[in-house]
Amino acid sequence: MMKWVLFVPELFYVSMALVFFLFSLRKKVEQKLLYNTAVILGAVGLVVTVAFARQHGMLFFDAYRVDLFSQVFKVFLALGTFWVIFACSELRGVNPRQHSEFFMLISICTLGMMMLVSSAELLTIYISIELSSYALYLLVPMRRISGDLYVETGIKYFMIGVTASAFMIFGISFIFGVTKSTYVADIARVLPTVISEPAAIIGLILALCGFFFKQALFPFHSWAPDVYQGAANQVTTYIATASKMAAAAMVIRFVGFSGGESSLLVQLLITLSIVSMTFGNLVAIIQKDLKRLLAYSSIAHAGYMLIGILCLSERGFSSAVYYAMAYLVMNFAVFLVIIMVAEDGRNLQIKELAGLHKRSPILALTLMLGLFGLAGIPPTVGFTGKFLVFAAALEKGYLLLVIIGMINATISLYYYLIVIKAAYLLEPVNPYPPVRVDGRARAMSMVLIVAMVYLGLFPDRFVALTEAAARSLP
Amino acid sequence: MMTSMEMAQFPILTAILMSTIVGMLVILFIPGDRTKLIKQVSLSFAGLGLILCLWLYYAYDVQKGGLQFVERYLWVESLGIYYFNAVDGINLPMLLLTSIVLFTGVWTMWDLELRVKEFFALTYLLVAGVYGVFMSMDLFWIFVWYDVSLFPMYPLIAIWGGTRKEYGAMKLTLYLLAGSALILPGILYLWAQGGGQTFDLFELQAMGFSPLVQKVAFIMLYLGFGILAAAWPFHTWSPVGHVAAPTAVSMIHAGVLMKLGAYGILRLGMTLCPEGLAYWADLMALLATIGIVYGAFVGLAQTDLKYVIGYSSVSHMGMVGLGLSTMTVNGINGAVFQMFAHGVMTALFFSAVGYIYDRTHTKMIPDLGGLSKTMPVASSFFIVAAFAGIGVPCMASFWAELLVFISAVKTYPVRGIFALLGLVVSALFMLRVVQKTFYGEKNERWAHIPDVPLFLATPRIILVGVIIFFGLFPKLMLDVIQSAVVPFVSSL
Numbered sequence: 001m002m003k004w005v006l007f008v009p010e011l012f013y014v015s016m017a018l019v020f021f022l023f024s025l026r027k028k029v030e031q032k033l034l035y036n037t038a039v040i041l042g043a044v045g046l047v048v049t050v051a052f053a054r055q056h057g058m059l060f061f062d063a064y065r066v067d068l069f070s071q072v073f074k075v076f077l078a079l080g081t082f083w084v085i086f087a088c089s090e091l092r093g094v095n096p097r098q099h100s101e102f103f104m105l106i107s108i109c110t111l112g113m114m115m116l117v118s119s120a121e122l123l124t125i126y127i128s129i130e131l132s133s134y135a136l137y138l139l140v141p142m143r144r145i146s147g148d149l150y151v152e153t154g155i156k157y158f159m160i161g162v163t164a165s166a167f168m169i170f171g172i173s174f175i176f177g178v179t180k181s182t183y184v185a186d187i188a189r190v191l192p193t194v195i196s197e198p199a200a201i202i203g204l205i206l207a208l209c210g211f212f213f214k215q216a217l218f219p220f221h222s223w224a225p226d227v228y229q230g231a232a233n234q235v236t237t238y239i240a241t242a243s244k245m246a247a248a249a250m251v252i253r254f255v256g257f258s259g260g261e262s263s264l265l266v267q268l269l270i271t272l273s274i275v276s277m278t279f280g281n282l283v284a285i286i287q288k289d290l291k292r293l294l295a296y297s298s299i300a301h302a303g304y305m306l307i308g309i310l311c312l313s314e315r316g317f318s319s320a321v322y323y324a325m326a327y328l329v330m331n332f333a334v335f336l337v338i339i340m341v342a343e344d345g346r347n348l349q350i351k352e353l354a355g356l357h358k359r360s361p362i363l364a365l366t367l368m369l370g371l372f373g374l375a376g377i378p379p380t381v382g383f384t385g386k387f388l389v390f391a392a393a394l395e396k397g398y399l400l401l402v403i404i405g406m407i408n409a410t411i412s413l414y415y416y417l418i419v420i421k422a423a424y425l426l427e428p429v430n431p432y433p434p435v436r437v438d439g440r441a442r443a444m445s446m447v448l449i450v451a452m453v454y455l456g457l458f459p460d461r462f463v464a465l466t467e468a469a470a471r472s473l474p
Numbered sequence: 475m476m477t478s479m480e481m482a483q484f485p486i487l488t489a490i491l492m493s494t495i496v497g498m499l500v501i502l503f504i505p506g507d508r509t510k511l512i513k514q515v516s517l518s519f520a521g522l523g524l525i526l527c528l529w530l531y532y533a534y535d536v537q538k539g540g541l542q543f544v545e546r547y548l549w550v551e552s553l554g555i556y557y558f559n560a561v562d563g564i565n566l567p568m569l570l571l572t573s574i575v576l577f578t579g580v581w582t583m584w585d586l587e588l589r590v591k592e593f594f595a596l597t598y599l600l601v602a603g604v605y606g607v608f609m610s611m612d613l614f615w616i617f618v619w620y621d622v623s624l625f626p627m628y629p630l631i632a633i634w635g636g637t638r639k640e641y642g643a644m645k646l647t648l649y650l651l652a653g654s655a656l657i658l659p660g661i662l663y664l665w666a667q668g669g670g671q672t673f674d675l676f677e678l679q680a681m682g683f684s685p686l687v688q689k690v691a692f693i694m695l696y697l698g699f700g701i702l703a704a705a706w707p708f709h710t711w712s713p714v715g716h717v718a719a720p721t722a723v724s725m726i727h728a729g730v731l732m733k734l735g736a737y738g739i740l741r742l743g744m745t746l747c748p749e750g751l752a753y754w755a756d757l758m759a760l761l762a763t764i765g766i767v768y769g770a771f772v773g774l775a776q777t778d779l780k781y782v783i784g785y786s787s788v789s790h791m792g793m794v795g796l797g798l799s800t801m802t803v804n805g806i807n808g809a810v811f812q813m814f815a816h817g818v819m820t821a822l823f824f825s826a827v828g829y830i831y832d833r834t835h836t837k838m839i840p841d842l843g844g845l846s847k848t849m850p851v852a853s854s855f856f857i858v859a860a861f862a863g864i865g866v867p868c869m870a871s872f873w874a875e876l877l878v879f880i881s882a883v884k885t886y887p888v889r890g891i892f893a894l895l896g897l898v899v900s901a902l903f904m905l906r907v908v909q910k911t912f913y914g915e916k917n918e919r920w921a922h923i924p925d926v927p928l929f930l931a932t933p934r935i936i937l938v939g940v941i942i943f944f945g946l947f948p949k950l951m952l953d954v955i956q957s958a959v960v961p962f963v964s965s966l
Contacts, residue, residue, distance in 0.1 A: 315552075315670075372625065377621055377625050377651075378617070378618040378621045378622055379618055379622060383618070383621070387614070387658070387662075388553075390658065390659065390662055391553065391662050391665065391666070391670070394659070394662040394663055394665070394666040395666045395670050397666070399659060399663055399690075402658075402659045402662065402663075403655070403656070403659050406654075406655035406656070406658055406659055407652070407655050409651075409655065410648060410651050410652045410655045413647070413648065413651055414644070414648060417628060417644065417647065420628075420629075421632065421640070424629055424632075424633065425629075425632050425633060425640070459550055460549060460550045460551060463550055463552055463553070464551070464552065467552055
C-alpha cells in the first residue's frame with residue numbers, strides 16, 4: 001500500500017476534478033466561491049506536488065515510473081495550472097455557465113499530463129496523452145465572444161489532434177513489432193540494437209509525431225496559430241505553458257530511450273529543428289495579433305528546445321529541461337499581460353498595447369522582460385536557456401546548427417521589438433481605457449520579474465536540478 | 475597567479491559595477507516627476523564610479539603588472555562559469571574612460587525633460603553592461619554584459635533620439651545583435667573544444683587550441699565584435715545610429731560602446747586564438763585600412779555635423795583595428811591608447827554638437843556658419859575635438875596615432891601609407907567642417923543664442939582637460955598599457 005504515496009499528486013487532481021464536477025451539477029454557482037475554491041485547490045495541488053517531488057519508484061506493473069525527471073515536470077505542470085487559475089480571475093471570454101466545467105477540465109488535463117510524464121509503457125503513454133488532449137479539445141471552443149471563430153478552431157484542433165494520435169498509435173505498433181514489448185525499459189534495451197532497421201526508425205518517428213503535434217513543431221504546427229487566436233486567453237495560456245511542458249518532457253523521454261545514436265534520427269531532428277525555428281520566426285514577423293505572434297514564436301521555440309534534445313547527451317536533455325522551464329516562466333509573463341490588458345477577454349492586437357508604459361508601468365516592464373527573454377537577451381532566463389542548449393549542441397560539434405539558431409534569435413528579436421515598441425513608444429490613437437491592475441496582478445508581475453532575472457543570473461542550483469533530473473532518465 | 479591576500483581585499487571592481495546597478499535601482503524608486511532629484515542622484519552615482527575608477531587607476535601597480543584586484547568565484551559549477559573580475563593594463567584605461575564618459579554624459583543631459591527617470595535608468599543599465607565587459611575575465615559574463623550593454627540602446631535611441639530615430643534604433647539593435655549571433659557560437663565553440671570545463675579566459679588560453687579551431691573561432695569573434703567596432707563593411711549602423719541618438723547616448727555609444735568591439739577582438743579573439751589572428755591579420759589590416767580611407771572620404775561629403783563625427787569614428791576605429799592587426803607592441807599600445815583617446819574625443823565632439831543642436835535645432839553645416847562669433851566657448855569645444863581628431867601634437871590621440879602608424883608602416887607598408895593618406899583626408903574634412911561651421915560670416919539667425927553657461931560647460935572642460943593631460947603626459951597611460959601588452963605580444 002505504501003506505493004500509493006507515489007501517486008498522490010495525481011490522486012489529488014482526480015479529486016480536484018471531482019469537486020468541480022459537483023459544482024457543475026448545481027444550477028447556480030456563486031462565481032466568487034467557485035474561483036476561490038479553484039485558487040485554493042490549485043495552490044494545494046502545487047504544494048502537494050512539491051512535497052512529493054523527491055519520491056521515486058514504479059507503479060502499476062512497472063508501467064508507471066516516478067523519478068526526479070517526472071516529478072520536476074509535475075511541479076512545472078502544477079505550477080502552470082495554479083498560475084493559470086490564479087491569473088484567470090473572472091474568466092471573461094468563457095461562457096459564464098461553463099465556468100465549473102472549465103476548472104474541471106483544467107484539472108483533468110493536468111492529471112493527464114502528469115500521468116503522461118510518468119508513463120513508462122506505450123499504451124499508458126497513449127492513454128494519458130488522449131486524456132489530456134480530450135480535455136483540451138473541449139476547453140478550446142468554450143469561448144464566448146463576438147464572432148464564431150471558436151467553433152472552427154475547436155474542430156480544427158480536434159481533427160489535427162486526432163490525426164496526430166493516429167500516427168502515433170501506428171508508430172507504437174511498429175515499435176511493438178520490432179521490439180516485442182510495450183515497456184519503455186525493454187524497448188530501450190532492444191532498440192539500440194535494431195535502430196538501423198527502417199521499421200524501428202519509422203515507428204519511432206511516427207510515435208514522436210504525437211508529441212511533436214503537442215509541441216507544435218513544424219510540420220505539425222498548423223493548429224497552433226488558430227488555436228492560440230481562437231481559444232480564450234486563459235486557455236491559450238494553459239496550452240502555451242503546461243501543455244507544451246508535458247510534450248517537451250515526452251519528447252525528451254522518447255528520444256532518450258532510443259539510446260544508440262542513429263544518424264538518420266539525428267539528421268531528421270536537426271532538419272525539423274532548423275525548419276521549425278526559421279519558419280516560426282519568419283511568419284511571426286508579419287503577425288498583427290499578439291496571440292498569433294506568440295503561436296508562431298512557440299513554433300520557433302519548439303525548434304530551439306529540440307536542439308538540446310537532439311544532442312542525445314545528458315547535458316542536452318538537462319538543457320532542454322531548463323529551456324522548458326524558462327519558456328514556462330516567460331510565457332506566463334507575456335500571457336499575464338494579455339489577460340490583464342484584454343480585460344473583456346478579447347484578442348489583443350499589437351497596436352492596442354500602445355502607451356502601455358503609461359497605462360500600467362509594471363505590466364509594460366513584465367511584458368518587456370518576457371519578450372526580451374523569449375528573444376534570448378541576457379540577463380533574463382531565456383538567455384540562460386538558449387546558452388545551455390547551444391552549449392550542449394556545441395559539445396557535440398553542431399557549430400552550424402548553433403549559428404543558424406543564433407541568426408534565428410536575431411530575426412525573432414525584430415518582431416519582439418515591434419511589440420516592445422508598441423508598449424513603450426507608440427502613443428495610442430484613440431484613448432484606451434486604463435488597465436486595472438489589482439494587488440494580485442501586481443504581485444504576480446513582481447514575482448515573474450524577479451524570477452526571470454534571478455533564474456537568468458543565478459542558474460547554478462536550477463542547472464544542477466535539471467541535470468539530476470536528466471540523470472534519472474532510464 | 476593570485477594570493478589569498480589579494481582575494482581578501484575590498485572588491486572594488488564589484489563596487490564599480492554596483493555603482494551603476496544600485497544607481498539604476500535607486501533611480502527606479504524615485505517618483506518620476508522629481509526630475510531634479512533624479513538628475514542629482516544620477517550624477518552622484520556617476521561621480522562615485524569616477525572616483526572609484528580613478529582610485530583603481532592610481533592603485534594599480536604598474537611595476538608588477540599582470541592581473542590585479544582579482545575577484546574570482548565559482549558561479550555555475552557544471553559548466554565551469556566563474557564570476558571573475560580583474561584588471562590589467564588593457565582594461566584599466568577602458569574602465570577609466572567609461573567612468574569619465576558616463577560622468578560627463580550624465581552632466582550634459584541636465585536639460586533633459588522627457589521621461590527623465592527612464593532615460594537615466596536605461597543609461598545606467600547600459601553602462602553596467604559596459605563596465606561588466608571591461609572587467610570580466612570569464613567568457614560567459616563577457617557575453618552577458620555585452621548584450622546587456624546593447625539592448626538599452628533601442629529604447630534610448632527610439633524614445634529620445636532625433637533624425638530617423640526608429641529606423642536608426644532598429645538598424646543599430648539588429649546589427650549589433652547579429653554580431654552577437656556570431657560571438658556566442660564562437661565562445662561556446664572554444665569552450666566545447668576546451669573540454670567543456672571552464673569559461674575562465676586564462677584557463678582556456680593555457681589550453682592552446684589547434685590551429686584550425688583558432689582560425690574558425692577567431693573569424694567568428696572578429697566579425698561579431700567587428701560589427702560593434704564599426705569595421706568596414708559592417709559600419710553602416712554606426713553613423714545612422716549616432717545621428718539618431720540623443721547627446722549622452724551618442725557620447726556613451728561612440729565613446730565607449732564601440733570600444734567594446736575592439737576590446738572584444740583583443741581580449742577574446744587575440745588572446746585565445748593567436749594563430750587565428752596570424753592567419754586573419756591580413757584581412758583585418760585590409761578592412762581597417764579601407765575603413766580609415768573610406769570613413770575619411772565619406773565624411774568629406776557630409777553636411778550633417780553628427781554624420782561627420784559618425785564617419786570620422788569609422789575612420790578612427792579603423793586605426794584601432796590597424797594597430798591590433800600589426801601584432802607588435804607599438805601597434806597594440808597605440809590601438810589601446812587610441813581607444814581611450816578616441817573615446818574621450820568623440821564624447822567631446824558629441825557633447826559640443828549636442829549643445830549647438832539643442833539651441834539652434836539644426837546640425838546642418840550650411841545652416842550654421844560663423845558660430846564662433848556668437849558662441850565662442852561652445853565652438854572651442856568642437857574645435858579642440860577636431861584638432862584631437864586630426865592628431866595635433868599635445869592631444870592624446872597624437873601619440874596613439876603616431877604609434878599605430880609607425881608600426882603599421884613597418885608591418886604593412888602599402889596599407890600603412892594608404893592609411894596615412896586617409897588621415898590626411900580626414901584632416902582636410904575636419905578643418906573644412908570647422909571652417910564652414912565656426913568661421914566665416916556671422917550668421918544673424920543665431921546671434922541671440924547665449925553661449926554655454928559655466929555649469930553646462932564643466933563636463934566639456936573636463937573632457938578637454940583629459941585630452942590635453944594625456945597629450946602632455948602620455949607616459950602615464952602608456953606605461954599602464956605597456957605593462958599588459960609587452961607580455962601579451964611576447965606570448966603570441
